[in-house]
Amino acid sequence: MGKVIHSYVIFLLLMSILLFSFETIVALKRILSFELIYHHSPRSPIYNPNLTDSQRFEESLRLSENRFLKLNNVEPTPVGHEITTIRPPIIYYQALYMVFVTIGTGNGSIGYHLDLDTGSYLTWTQCKPCINCYVQNEPYFDPRQSPSFVDVSCSDQNPCPQRYYHCINNRCHYQISYIGGSRTIGTLSKDTFGFHSSHGGHLEFVEGLAFGCSHDTHLTSDHHGYPSGVMALGLSEESFTRQLINHGSQGRFSYCLPPVGSNSISFLRFGSNIVQRGPVQTTPIIPIQGVCFYYITLNDISVGNKRLGFEPRMFARKPNGSGGFYVDSGSFITYLITPAFERVRKELRDYFRHKKLVEVDPQRYKTNLKLCWLFQPSYESLMPSITLHLQGAQMHIMWRELFLIAWTKGIFCFAMLPQDNSSILGAYQQANTRFTFDVLQSQLAFNPENCEHDSQP
Structure with a gap:
């Protein structure tokens, strides 16, 4: 009788282990995703078909500025x-x-x-x-x-x-x-x-x-x-x-944002639903007590092939909570702390002056951006990229994610703005890059990707 009871207990124990293992496997294989609905896309419940692309850009920029100004005051x-x-x-x-x-x-x-x-x-x-x-x-x-x-x-x-x-x-x-x-x-x-x-x-x-x-x-x-x-x-x-x-998320979520103005569908993905293709780079996420933003370390910036040579403390988070550089898909464009923005602006002005492009007053063209030029033939071949030199990684932002092209106005503008307190990588500059956040490993992975092909949940 004792042997029967002993065998029965072992059987129940094995079944419990198998059931737990099965549930664990199911959880790991569970595939979760959300469709990302851009506020100004036709799939949005608040889509306004009467707005032009430029008006949608400026509206998104206004919302982003309101968020950032309030967040830093x-x-x-x-x-x-x-x-x-x-x-x-x-x-x-x-x-x-x-x-x-x-x-x-x-x-x-x-x-x-x-x-x-x-x-x-x-x-x-x-x-x-x-x-x-x-x-x-x-x-x-x-x-x-x-x-x-x-x-x-x-x-x-x-x-x-x-x-x-x-x-x-x-x-x-x-x-x-x-x-x-x-x-x-x-x-x-x-x-x-x-x-x-x-x-x-x-x-x-x-x-x-x-x-x-x-x-x-x-x-x-x-x-x-x-x-x-x-x-x-x-x-x-x-x-x-x-x-x-x-x-089933494994502590990981990921998104790949199509360029602004695209009608392509993209998804917020979790766990095993994330596929990273091509050269993947990683940089540490810096956990900060009581703060839920995803801070990373930005050391320097290059415009084209010219490294600007910022001191690391330019983008460091300060003891009073100001400063730092974080990734936020809720902010429309990238903001650079004001001294860094002024240095980048000077470099872009020198760069385009050498290319014989004509700078114009942004206010004349009713944009809140700070730096604009007139088109000229074959201007695309003249456009620079920008590289963010992160801890352990280099993030290359191609020119299409750096500049607003206002076709009807005949101008293009630098799609970043200055900010007094902090720096932030916004959604406009994140386009066509897959970002994967791993909260268990405190790591951000990213790789170039055509986000307009991210159409299957």
Whole structure:
């Protein structure tokens, strides 16, 4: 009898190991992706067909400038004793890209367009009952209709995660205060999210993802009924970047942005759905306590074949939190800290003066960019590239990702701007390069790619 029991116990143990291994393999093979929806593409719910390409560029530039100016004029603000503001403060803005997900199960499963933000801590959407919600075109999420919905409870033995939440009536509450007066208040919750799959275009469901169920939201920016919230891909524990590690992402997400103005489809990919082709380079991601942006080390810049010789501290992050260089798909163009921008501007002026191109006043052509020239025959053969000398890698930005070509105005302009506090690699300069963020290895990998061919989820 003892042998039978012993054999049965061993059998159950082996079955448990096999089942665990099977579930692990399934998780690793799970393929998740989102279609990236550019705000000014025909696939966007807020697409305006009456805008010209130049108007779309300037609108995207305006949104980007608003984000960056607010982000770098920030003072932490306490909000009382019961609820803690997420720090460092962040802003609400219309991001360049949205993603579509479903939240909930059963009759409570609703599809939402969420702004994609690699600089946010917590994914959130507006929920019933709404104490104060902005008007959105998609239904407010109703937790009572989703049988898989749960609030994140808290106790002395199971406190709310990190320092960004506060326990009230045994539930984790949050308040995200954005620069400029926007805010969202609610409870930390969990539910099932639906993602696109690369197999037949069906949805792949992931259970128990934490998100913010917001019951009181005030936005100071125009939103036209979209988005219905934010998808966070920052470096915090509650962002989807880290939550999806146990659901097949392997701690990796990747995107390849088509050039602005292209109608091609591209995808935000996770885990084994990421394929990197060609020469791949890597540079370390610098984790910073309390900051969820993806900082990397920029040492120097070359214009064409001329290295400018910046001192490394030009782009270093300073003890007061200013400075540094980070990658952000939510910013439309690249910003360089002002002394570096002025040095690059001087080099470009000298370069094009030598090529006999005529510089023009950007204000005359109604653009917010700072440096423009007239076309001349065969100008394409005269255009320089720029190289970012990173830690352990060289990122080459070709001229089509450096300059705005305003065909109707007969000019082209340098698509970077100065900024007093920090430097940032924006989406315009990221086009036609695949970026892969690995939060477990603290590493950014990148390689050239024709992103207009990134059409299969």
